[in-house]
Amino acid sequence: MDTTTKAIATPGRFISFLNWLRSDLRAALSLGYLLLLVIVSVAAPLIATHSPIAQTPDYLAPADATYLLGTDDLGRDVFSRVIYGTPMSLIASFTAVGVGLAIGLPFGMMAGYMGGWVDIVISRVIDTLLSFPGIVLAVAVTGALGIGLTNAMIAVGIVFAPNIARLIRIQTIVVKNQLYVDAARSFGMPVHRIILRHVVPNAIQPVIVQVTVMLAGALLAEASLSFLGLGVQPPWPSWGQMLARGYTYMEIAPEQMYVPGIAILLTALAYNGLGESLRARLDPTRRAGR
Amino acid sequence: MNKQEHPIIQAENVTVRFPVGRRKTLTAVDNVSISVRRGETFGLIGESGSGKSTLGRAIVCLERPTKGTVLHSGQDLHTLPRAAMRRHRQQYQIIFQDPAAALDPRMTILRSVREPLDVEGKSSLAERNARALEMMGKVGLGPAFAGLYPHQLSGGQKQRACIARVLTLQPSLIVCDEAVAALDVSIQAEILNLLADLQQEFGLTYLFITHNIGVVEHISDTVAVMYLGQIIEIAPADRLAEHYLHPYTEALLSAEPVALPTAMRPDRRILLKGELPSPMDPPSGCRFRTRCRHATELCAAQAPGLRELAPGHLTACHHAETFREKTAAYEGVS
Numbered sequence: 001m002d003t004t005t006k007a008i009a010t011p012g013r014f015i016s017f018l019n020w021l022r023s024d025l026r027a028a029l030s031l032g033y034l035l036l037l038v039i040v041s042v043a044a045p046l047i048a049t050h051s052p053i054a055q056t057p058d059y060l061a062p063a064d065a066t067y068l069l070g071t072d073d074l075g076r077d078v079f080s081r082v083i084y085g086t087p088m089s090l091i092a093s094f095t096a097v098g099v100g101l102a103i104g105l106p107f108g109m110m111a112g113y114m115g116g117w118v119d120i121v122i123s124r125v126i127d128t129l130l131s132f133p134g135i136v137l138a139v140a141v142t143g144a145l146g147i148g149l150t151n152a153m154i155a156v157g158i159v160f161a162p163n164i165a166r167l168i169r170i171q172t173i174v175v176k177n178q179l180y181v182d183a184a185r186s187f188g189m190p191v192h193r194i195i196l197r198h199v200v201p202n203a204i205q206p207v208i209v210q211v212t213v214m215l216a217g218a219l220l221a222e223a224s225l226s227f228l229g230l231g232v233q234p235p236w237p238s239w240g241q242m243l244a245r246g247y248t249y250m251e252i253a254p255e256q257m258y259v260p261g262i263a264i265l266l267t268a269l270a271y272n273g274l275g276e277s278l279r280a281r282l283d284p285t286r287r288a289g290r
Numbered sequence: 291m292n293k294q295e296h297p298i299i300q301a302e303n304v305t306v307r308f309p310v311g312r313r314k315t316l317t318a319v320d321n322v323s324i325s326v327r328r329g330e331t332f333g334l335i336g337e338s339g340s341g342k343s344t345l346g347r348a349i350v351c352l353e354r355p356t357k358g359t360v361l362h363s364g365q366d367l368h369t370l371p372r373a374a375m376r377r378h379r380q381q382y383q384i385i386f387q388d389p390a391a392a393l394d395p396r397m398t399i400l401r402s403v404r405e406p407l408d409v410e411g412k413s414s415l416a417e418r419n420a421r422a423l424e425m426m427g428k429v430g431l432g433p434a435f436a437g438l439y440p441h442q443l444s445g446g447q448k449q450r451a452c453i454a455r456v457l458t459l460q461p462s463l464i465v466c467d468e469a470v471a472a473l474d475v476s477i478q479a480e481i482l483n484l485l486a487d488l489q490q491e492f493g494l495t496y497l498f499i500t501h502n503i504g505v506v507e508h509i510s511d512t513v514a515v516m517y518l519g520q521i522i523e524i525a526p527a528d529r530l531a532e533h534y535l536h537p538y539t540e541a542l543l544s545a546e547p548v549a550l551p552t553a554m555r556p557d558r559r560i561l562l563k564g565e566l567p568s569p570m571d572p573p574s575g576c577r578f579r580t581r582c583r584h585a586t587e588l589c590a591a592q593a594p595g596l597r598e599l600a601p602g603h604l605t606a607c608h609h610a611e612t613f614r615e616k617t618a619a620y621e622g623v624s
Contacts, residue, residue: 179391180402183452186350186384187406187459188376197405201396284396284439 099157112172212275
């Protein structure tokens with residue numbers, strides 16, 4: 001997704017990029033919010049009021065001037081933990097989706113474009129992977145790779161890959177049978193250029209949308225894996241892990257879940273909003289005629 | 291080998307089969323041989339499903355013949371190394387029926403028209419743009435169209451863009467696959483005139499595929515009639531209208547709309563019975579026999595080959611010499 005944003009923002013198109021943000025409030029808000037998260041991630045040590053891992057006797061304290069959002073069950077400052085959890089959550093979601101794309105796109109396109117036995121083999125592998133429950137597959141892969149946030153997110157990426165591959169395969173089949181691909185062939189265009197010039201731009205749209213849904217899904221998957229102890233390792237925080245921990249004290253301190261939960265929700269919404277706006281933006285038939 | 295000695299296109303016993311489901315094949319083109327001379331307009335007529343488009347696609351190497359060869363100036367492109375084949379095929383271009391589908395919806399008109407030059411990669415971007423704009427000018431699309439997307443153009447304008455695109459390569463042959471069928475009648479005439487002008491200017495050879503016998507008669511030098519994957523009659527265009535030698539051609543000609551009130555029309559319209567038989571299971575003998583009112587037992591037993599009955603005029607009918615008298619007799623009775 002970030003490559004497409006970049007493509008739009010290249011010099012010369014910068015003005016039209018600004019105009020786009022001005023005309024599309026959803027895109028502007030989503031992008032603004034995600035930009036804010038990036039800034040927070042980079043500047044976490046400056047923003048945080050406490051160490052995110054320092055324990056104090058004031059456990060489950062309510063919000064006050066010292067602890068802006070209260071403390072958790074080990075007396076750690078929730079505000080600082082949310083701030084320090086931001087880069088973890090961002091990196092986690094992008095790693096997972098990046099791995100999913102890196103595996104899913106080439107294999108899906110290969111299956112769709114080449115057809116024949118290549119398609120049969122790849123499709124069967126996709127079906128096999130899809131038949132596993134996602135979380136079980138992720139746990140198994142994390143177990144094999146070793147525990148840790150990066151490995152957990154690679155595992156989530158591997159779970160995502162067959163979905164992406166299946167989506168791009170179908171799109172590729174549709175596009176490769178278009179007349180403009182036949183025309184390109186008759187101009188003597190080599191296959192790899194046909195794929196780059198015609199197949200990718202025309203097949204990628206639903207993948208962009210899918211990616212934004214998956215970014216949100218990866219945030220939640222990170223939460224699940226951290227809940228199982230396979231993600232970010234304590235004492236370091238991530239939103240998912242905070243949510244999981246807060247869940248334990250849901251009955252006595254429900255507010256523990258609000259902040260990381262709302263942060264995840266807003267981030268997921270921003271991903272989705274940006275994806276939807278991007279898709280509309282990248283489709284020339286949906287742009288106003290000039 | 292001297293290029294001029296060979297016909298620009300020589301299809302020899304070309305058969306194209308497509309797999310349909312398990313162990314079934316559809317024979318779209320069955321043992322067809324045609325030869326197109328440099329500079330002529332070769333018309334190919336037939337109804338939907340007769341295999342004419344598949345033959346056209348095979349001629350520009352978009353389909354590979356299951357059997358037989360297509361020689362481009364004496365050379366079979368499929369035997370060349372890939373890079374050489376890609377270079378050679380640029381001489382043989384195709385204009386499709388649906389101009390909307392033939393242009394990438396995500397590319398501006400200029401980029402689409404420039405595409406063949408991008409593939410060639412011989413000149414700078416500025417030169418390629420200039421050349422693309424020049425060709426757009428030739429087909430009547432001003433520079434204002436350069437930045438537009440296909441959905442912002444009308445059907446006729448899109449077809450012009452497609453024509454400009456193939457012209458950038460200065461091809462020697464263009465296959466026009468129902469190139470005007472999707473357009474309004476007034477636009478059809480415009481595009482046909484444009485194609486005729488371009489033929490004069492660039493010395494183009496056309497293979498004109500259509501189901502409209504009226505169009506073909508006017509612009510072609512030679513006409514071939516296809517039925518169910520086979521060519522059943524080939525004749526010089528000026529002979530065909532009066533001296534046709536196949537009952538199917540007779541039916542096609544009689545089906546052509548006449549711009550006269552009903553009372554003044556010659557009453558010789560022949561309605562074909564039934565549907566085009568399935569190409570997966572063609573009839574024995576003569577393929578047209580199931581719909582031919584002149585069919586005899588001979589037609590079911592033996593497939594008629596193409597016979598040359600007059601110079602340059604070939605037909606595949608057992609009763610080519612006699613059926614027209616019978617037609618006259620039918621009309622006398624009714």
